[in-house]
Amino acid sequence: xxxxxxxxxxxxxxxxxxxxxxxxxxxxxxxxxxxxxxxxxxxxxxxxxxxxxxxxxxxxxxxxxxxxxxxxxxxxxxxxxxxxxxxxxxxxxxxxxxxxxxxxxxxxxxxxxxxxxxxxxxxxxxxxxxxxxxxxxxxxxxxxxxxxxxxxxxxxxxxxxxxxxxxxxxxxxxxxxxxxxxxxxxxxxxxxxxxxxxxxxxxxxxxxxxxxxxxxxxxxxxxxxxxxxxxxxxxxxxxxxxxxxxxxxxxxxxxxxxxxxxxxxxxxxxxxxxxxxxxxxxxxxxxxxxxxxxxxxxxxxxxxxxxxxxxxxxxxxxxxxxxxxxxxxxxxxxxxxxxxxxxxxxxxxxxxxxxxxxxxxxxxxxxxxxxxxxxxxxxxxxxxxxxxxxxxxxxxxxxxxxxxxxxxxxxxxxxxxxxxxxxxxxxxxxxx
Numbered sequence: 001x002x003x004x005x006x007x008x009x010x011x012x013x014x015x016x017x018x019x020x021x022x023x024x025x026x027x028x029x030x031x032x033x034x035x036x037x038x039x040x041x042x043x044x045x046x047x048x049x050x051x052x053x054x055x056x057x058x059x060x061x062x063x064x065x066x067x068x069x070x071x072x073x074x075x076x077x078x079x080x081x082x083x084x085x086x087x088x089x090x091x092x093x094x095x096x097x098x099x100x101x102x103x104x105x106x107x108x109x110x111x112x113x114x115x116x117x118x119x120x121x122x123x124x125x126x127x128x129x130x131x132x133x134x135x136x137x138x139x140x141x142x143x144x145x146x147x148x149x150x151x152x153x154x155x156x157x158x159x160x161x162x163x164x165x166x167x168x169x170x171x172x173x174x175x176x177x178x179x180x181x182x183x184x185x186x187x188x189x190x191x192x193x194x195x196x197x198x199x200x201x202x203x204x205x206x207x208x209x210x211x212x213x214x215x216x217x218x219x220x221x222x223x224x225x226x227x228x229x230x231x232x233x234x235x236x237x238x239x240x241x242x243x244x245x246x247x248x249x250x251x252x253x254x255x256x257x258x259x260x261x262x263x264x265x266x267x268x269x270x271x272x273x274x275x276x277x278x279x280x281x282x283x284x285x286x287x288x289x290x291x292x293x294x295x296x297x298x299x300x301x302x303x304x305x306x307x308x309x310x311x312x313x314x315x316x317x318x319x320x321x322x323x324x325x326x327x328x329x330x331x332x333x334x335x336x337x338x339x340x341x342x343x344x345x346x347x348x349x350x351x352x353x354x355x356x357x358x359x360x361x362x363x364x365x366x367x368x369x370x371x372x373x374x375x376x377x378x379x380x381x382x383x384x385x386x387x388x389x390x391x392x393x394x395x396x397x398x399x400x401x402x403x404x405x406x407x408x409x410x411x412x413x414x415x416x417x418x419x420x421x422x423x424x425x426x427x428x429x430x431x432x
Contacts, residue, residue, distance in 0.1 A: 008262050009381050016254045018107040023253070025158065026384050031148060032158035036234040038188040043226050044234055045070040046161065048099055048137065049196035051078055051085040055207040056195045058212065060092055066218045069093050069230035071159075072195065073137045076101035076121030083128050090129050095231045097135035097159065098122055103199050107142045114146040119307040122154070134161050139199070157235065161192035167210035168194050170203040174213040182215075182220040186236075201373060221229045255306065264303050271308045272333040273355075276301045285352075285371070291416040293352045300347055302355035302413075327362045334366070334423040335412070341420055351417045358386045367419040371412040379410065386410045 014070060024030045025117055036044055044211055050056045063070055072089050079086045098121045106114050118136060125133050136156045143158075151158055163184045167177045181191055193214075197206050207385065221228055258264065264276045276354055278301045285293040293299060308329070341347050356373070364370050372377040 003367045006257055006301060009378075009385055011261070012258055012385065013252050013381065015257060016087065016145065018142075018144045020051050020253050021145055021148050022107070022141070025143050025148070026141060026160070030234040031152070033192055033235060034160040034188075035162045038231050040229075040232045040234065041187055041226050042229040043185055043187070043189045043191065044231050045191050045193065045228055046073060046097070046137070046159070046231065047071070047193050047195040047200070048073045048104065049194050049199045050074055051089065052081045052196035052198070052207070053082060053085060055197075056082075058090060058211050059195050060094075061206075062211070062214050062218070064092060064418055065214070066217060066228075068228040069095070069233075070228070071095040071097050071108075071135065071161075073097040073099035073135070074125070075099050075103050075196075076117075076124045078196075079121070079124045079128060086125070086128055088130070088191065093230070095135065096125055096131075096133050097137055097231070098125070098156070099137055100139050100153040103139045105140060105142050106138050106147050108198070109146075111144075111146040115150045118142070118147060118150050118156075137161075159190070159235070160375060162189040165191055165210065167213075168197070168199075168202045168206045172203065172206055172209055174209050174216075175225070177210050178213040178216045178220065179421070181217050181225070185221060185224065185226065187226065188328055190231075203288045207307055221403070232338045259303075264301075268344075270333050270336040270340065272305055272307060272329050273337065274303045274371055275347075276303065277350070285414070291351065291418060293354075293414070297351065298349055300341070300350045300353045302353050304355075304357065324362070326357075327366075331362065333367060334420065338420040340423065341417055352396050352416050353417075353420065356382055356410050357413055358410055363413050367415050367422070369412075369414045371414060373410055373412060381411045 025032045036042060044313065045068070047056075047059060049069060050072055058070070059070075072094055074086060074089075076098075082120070086096070100116060101117045101120045101124075104117065106117060110116060122133060125131070128230060134156050136151050137159050148158075152155075160386070164180070164182045165177050166172055177193075193210050195207055196202070197204050218228065233242065259274065262276050264274045267273055267275055277298055278293060280297050280299050282294050282295065284295060341350060360370050361367075375384065
């Protein structure tokens with residue numbers, strides 16, 4: 001198949017695993033909280049990247065002096081190095097959150113490494129303090145599917161922030177930090193500050209400037225009629241999202257992106273498929289009716305409309321039954337596809353239509369040629385993509401696939417223009 005399609009599938013995998021989860025959480029606010037409930041005149045202060053023996057004790061002293069509570073999102077490796085300091089945070093009534101084990105960008109971690117990054121930090125905190133942490137904030141606010149799923153499975157709450165204090169940049173001063181916080185702070189705001197300067201990109205000495213500004217920040221918050229409250233107190237329980245719902249939203253974003261990048265367009269009057277035009281590369285394909293797809297020829301690349309198929313099945317529908325429903329939908333829409341191929345100038349030179357699907361059973365009886373995909377990374381990626389697609393969009397989820405896993409292998413399905421023309425409606429008969 002076209003090498004560009006391989007690149008699109010590869011990009012889709014990366015997009016779905018790392019980019020899309022971050023976009024959904026950061027921009028869409030899905031599965032995370034970036035502010036507290038309004039109407040209570042409360043705000044939250046959070047400190048990331050510690051504990052740090054130089055800065056954390058100074059912050060704790062100021063918070064004690066002003067009798068306010070904060071949340072410290074700690075790095076797991078530092079918890080193990082500074083156990084007494086970690087205990088002190090908790091003993092003084094503050095909340096401890098998970099900030100990953102070594103402050104690594106979780107985008108760059110595979111599924112098991114991502115789970116381990118969060119899990120090891122949870123374990124370090126629990127062993128030291130005897131308490132489980134329920135709050136998680138990833139380094140740099142980056143996510144992947146595994147990190148989101150781990151938090152969902154463990155019942156952890158993902159906490160982002162409403163505003164930065166911008167205390168970690170080189171140009172930060174006590175005055176600028178104070179101004180950044182107090183200029184924007186309002187009811188329900190979650191502010192992020194830092195009690196360490198060891199993270200990559202952090203300016204050395206930044207926490208010292210923040211510490212100088214902290215008393216003025218606390219006094220300014222009080223002058224605005226607001227109260228600093230602990231994260232435990234001010235976070236409301238949001239409606240729980242299922243992991244599958246998140247996956248469907250992620251896949252919807254990826255599906256739209258793939259359509260844009262690969263030029264996939266709608267087929268007029270057809271709800272079952274979309275199409276793109278590609279050039280065939282590789283050896284010639286000889287189909288059962290003698291038609292030959294030659295190298296360099298343009299073919300129509302057929303793509304299923306997943307939303308349409310999802311609307312046709314429910315959680316009790318087996319994979320085999322889904323294949324039957326899919327074939328009925330194909331039969332119903334073949335005349336529309338044939339009419340499109342006959343009348344649309346964009347496809348007037350197309351002699352073959354090619355698709356890839358797991359649900360290919362029975363298509364050979366209605367004019368499609370079923371062709372095995374050659375072993376290789378492309379076939380592996382396509383198989384992964386198609387099985388996840390079925391698992392995500394099928395209401396029964398991945399459970400329905402288990403007893404059929406060996407049957408669910410992707411194959412090329414090909415139909416020629418000549419064969420499609422047999423499905424054109426009779427002259428004068430409208431397509432309903």
